Amino acid sequence: xGIQEIQNNPAYHISYNPAFLIVRQEDDYMFYNSINHxxxxxxxxxxxxxxxxxxYEDQDYVFSLFEGDIKTEVVRIAEVIExxxxxxxxxxxxxxxDNVVDVNPPSTFYIHLTNNCNLSCSYCxxxxxxxxxxxxxxxxxxxxxxxxxIPLAKTIVLxxxxxxLVSFAPKLLKIIKERNPQVIIxxxxxxxxxxxxxxxxxxxxxxxxxxxxxxxxxxxxxRIGFNKSQFLANVSLLTSRFPEMKIAIxxxxxxxxxxxxxxxxxxxxxxxxxxxxxxxxxxxxxxTTLMVELDKQVDNAKNMRLHLxxxxxxxxxxxxxxxxxxxxxxxxxxxxxxxxxxHYEEFFMGNLLVSEIKELKYIADSSNVxxxxxxxMPCKICKVKYICGGGCFANRFxxxxxxxxxxxxxxxxxxxxxxMLLSLDNxx
Ligand SMILES: C[S@@+](CC[C@H](N)C(=O)[O-])C[C@H]1O[C@@H](n2cnc3c(N)ncnc32)[C@H](O)[C@@H]1O
Ligand code: SF4
Ligand code: SF4
Numbered sequence: 424x425g426i427q428e429i430q431n432n433p434a435y436h437i438s439y440n441p442a443f444l445i446v447r448q449e450d451d452y453m454f455y456n457s458i459n460h461x462x463x464x465x466x467x468x469x470x471x472x473x474x475x476x477x478x479y480e481d482q483d484y485v486f487s488l489f490e491g492d493i494k495t496e497v498v499r500i501a502e503v504i505e506x507x508x509x510x511x512x513x514x515x516x517x518x519x520x521d522n523v524v525d526v527n528p529p530s531t532f533y534i535h536l537t538n539n540c541n542l543s544c545s546y547c548x549x550x551x552x553x554x555x556x557x558x559x560x561x562x563x564x565x566x567x568x569x570x571x572x573i574p575l576a577k578t579i580v581l582x583x584x585x586x587x588l589v590s591f592a593p594k595l596l597k598i599i600k601e602r603n604p605q606v607i608i609x610x611x612x613x614x615x616x617x618x619x620x621x622x623x624x625x626x627x628x629x630x631x632x633x634x635x636x637x638x639x640x641x642x643x644x645x646r647i648g649f650n651k652s653q654f655l656a657n658v659s660l661l662t663s664r665f666p667e668m669k670i671a672i673x674x675x676x677x678x679x680x681x682x683x684x685x686x687x688x689x690x691x692x693x694x695x696x697x698x699x700x701x702x703x704x705x706x707x708x709x710x711t712t713l714m715v716e717l718d719k720q721v722d723n724a725k726n727m728r729l730h731l732x733x734x735x736x737x738x739x740x741x742x743x744x745x746x747x748x749x750x751x752x753x754x755x756x757x758x759x760x761x762x763x764x765x766h767y768e769e770f771f772m773g774n775l776l777v778s779e780i781k782e783l784k785y786i787a788d789s790s791n792v793x794x795x796x797x798x799x800m801p802c803k804i805c806k807v808k809y810i811c812g813g814g815c816f817a818n819r820f821x822x823x824x825x826x827x828x829x830x831x832x833x834x835x836x837x838x839x840x841x842x843m844l845l846s847l848d849n850x851x
Pocket of ligand 2: 540541542543544548549585613636646
């Protein structure tokens, strides 16, 4: 191919290569090699030089276009570009990436100690199980299960239903802490039981972190049975009586509370609490009406970008969520699933009353895993797939089940991924 021909053909410009994502940001260019998950912030001159090197594939020819001090600088930049392999399009194994199938079992275990609950939130992912009315496990049964997970667990998350309703919770928490004091015990609670009751206080003594769910301080919203005064009294009690305990508020974002969550933000600021926000995950077709309109979420993601601080560290390739890899979830009958929102029979891993952890599906057979962004459409062909990681697999699965397009969350995830990319400042 002659130089003239290359010069006259715009298809040789670096921006035509679908493997690269190039975003102009004021005077800089953010350049992302989506095959090898390498991102660099370049100034205009560096970017133009990158383009020349890419277009002509001939360093000597490119160097011959320059003279004197400029040539010396061009050679220096070219060396950096080569060292960093920005243009390398061969798929490289990323040792830090999370697609490496774990031979180690998960270290975070969600325990749904009961299906019973004092509230009945309209969107609750476990309301169907509650209706089944199956016999609950006894303290002894949980003792069997807990003894299997204690040696592996770094974090045990007590959830339900409302785990603080379970009378033997303090006894169970005590044995966990006695057998492995290093295990972090986290509780997920609706914060509407009276925390000053003795046996609840006893449970709280063993808890390192508690997350209280609160979508709105308005009692007539989706958390049916929410008791505002009890909730606020509990926040106050926890902060005063358990100064060592980490306390967070979790808000599930729906169409109903989307515009009114500022009051929860203020509550968190007042008490210095962490605030975690999650979009509602549809457990049934009716829940789709609770989902905040896509346009609003995309706008929100774009606005967030303006407030992101710069980061020097670049995350390793994200391939999929941590389901069955870093996390697994045990239901109130001892059945194990890859995560707390993937309690579907398709993902049943086994029952811990009768099986050992190493015998559970996904753990026993390391080739049998939740699909990654390299397996799923539309992720497979998405430029930001290794930044995004494909998002919540349960969300995707719920949508498929309800007949909706699995890529529905993509515009939001794409914007968030772009924000992460643009927040990178790894010059020097
Ligand atoms: C199932 S609850 C159990 C613990 C406790 N009863 C509570 O409400 O915190 C655990 C968390 O899951 C959240 N959750 C329940 N259903 C959900 C759904 N469909 N989508 C997203 N989050 C959900 C709740 O808001 C809560 O923060
Ligand atoms: S309080 Fe928790 S377990 Fe109970 S219905 Fe609400 S989300 Fe579900
Ligand atoms: S933006 Fe969408 S298509 Fe791309 S990786 Fe994320 S979930 Fe997959």
